[in-house]
Amino acid sequence: MAKKKVLKLAFIGGGGIARQHADYFSRYDDVNIAAVADISDDCLKHWKDALEVPGYTAYQEMLQEVKPDLVSICTPNFLHYKPSLDAMKAGAHLFIEKPMAMNSRECRNIISQSRKLNRKISIGFQHRFEPRVQFISQAIAEGRFGNILQSRVYYHRRRGFPNWGVFGQKAQQGGGCLIDIGVHALEMCWYTVGRPQPVAVSGNVWAHIGNDPKKAKNVACQWPGWDTEAFDVEDLAIGQIRFGDGSIMTLECSFAMHHEEEGMNFTIRGEKAGAQLDPLKIYTDDYGHMVNIEPSFIPETDIWETKIRGVIDHMLHNGPNLAPAEDGLAVQQILDGIYRSARTGREVAVR
Incomplete structure (x- = not known):
């Protein structure tokens, strides 16, 4: 019997919207929430105590050590761009909370890099x-x-x-x-x-x-x-x-x-x-x-369940991308x- 595919997921940004993402992702046995990165010690303590998820204060270290399949970008808007590029360079696909970035130039650069590296991107539209x-x-x-x-x-x-x-x-x-x-x-x-x-x-x-x-x-x-x-x-x-x-x-x-x-x-x-x-x-x-x-x-x-399940199916099973990066750009x-x-x-x- 073929081994079941499991999506290794990490979060950059661990605030309220990330916790809502995690609540839905954790309902599925084909997802493993492997790590979270946030600059707040209190935030990381919550993830460890409530969700048993290890935390990092530097997302670059998390990317290097955990090597996630998918990174959920849940930072303030000005911190969507560089972490997205870094996560793709580290080998991860992206799930970016809305808006995709601070401006359309950043969106285009993220899309361009994803095509060069053959990475998938879904946007948090529900x-x-x-x-x-x-x-x-x-x-x-x-x-x-x-x-x-x-x-x-x-x-x-x-x-x-x-x-x-x-x-x-x-x-x-x-x-x-x-x-x-x-x-x-x-x-x-x-x-x-x-x-x-x-x-x-x-x-x-x-x-x-x-x-x-x-x-x-x-x-x-x-x-x-x-x-x-x-x-x-x-x-x-x-x-x-x-x-x-x-x-x-x-x-x-x-x-x-x-x-x-x-x-x-x-x-x-x-x-x-x-x-x-x-x-x-x-x-x-x-x-x-x-x-x-x-x-x-x-x-x-x-609608959140539809969104999250759609992301999993796209990233893990090559299902349709229900909210592609091109929509985020437009x-x-x-x-x-x-x-x-x-x-x-x-x-x-x-x-």
Whole structure:
């Protein structure tokens, strides 16, 4: 009997998102969580005590000694790039938490190196696996919407600044709400409409609450008391993306804004039909009338389980790559474009 394949997994970065990854990876007997690297002794103690995973303060030492098959990159955004390159040089494939990197140049370099070294890369996108997203994307792929004309997607928090980590620091994150939570909304809607090629972007970003000490202390919210002095990123971003197929998409996201809409949602308009994600509705013409279709049952799915199992099957068994690096690059190009447009005050070409 052939010996069962087991994926040797290591983590660079051991914080909250890495622990969530580990929770799912540990459910499968074809994965061995071999090591974690983090600069925090407290973090490494948690992994040792709770998960019985050995830790390293230097990821380079971990790569050399452990020789993992797959490395999960779960560091702050500014530490995605070099560890990704180093892990591939050490022989590992990559699972990179979103966003793929700080900018599209870094993304392209990571992809170029992966092709030279014959390494696989998957990106930590999970909202594309949401059952309602799959329902709409399949209908679009089958031609039921005709050509897509316009979509609007948002991820809004009325007052939701992370009061931990470096989420408010541009040098470490590359931006604020846009690169942190807007990336989720963008990739979800972009995937749903068929992953069209972006060609131009316009947008703006604002910081009007996150850097105000009075607003941080005097308004009750879920995560109060964030560091306003260190906060130098946007708390509201809006962009419009033009695609090569003639469609456009409006993206909105906020850490803080005076509005009723919260959470993540989208609407899509096509020649033959339109859709709304939440609550799920299809708008079309039938029986000689304008009709709204609401599915009576959509099965629930653990999107994290789908994501993690997909990564394992791709890395270990050559299954399909459900979130390839090229998707990470396309999303990053759009994010870069919105920031560039905000700086220049004009529409910019995607590059």
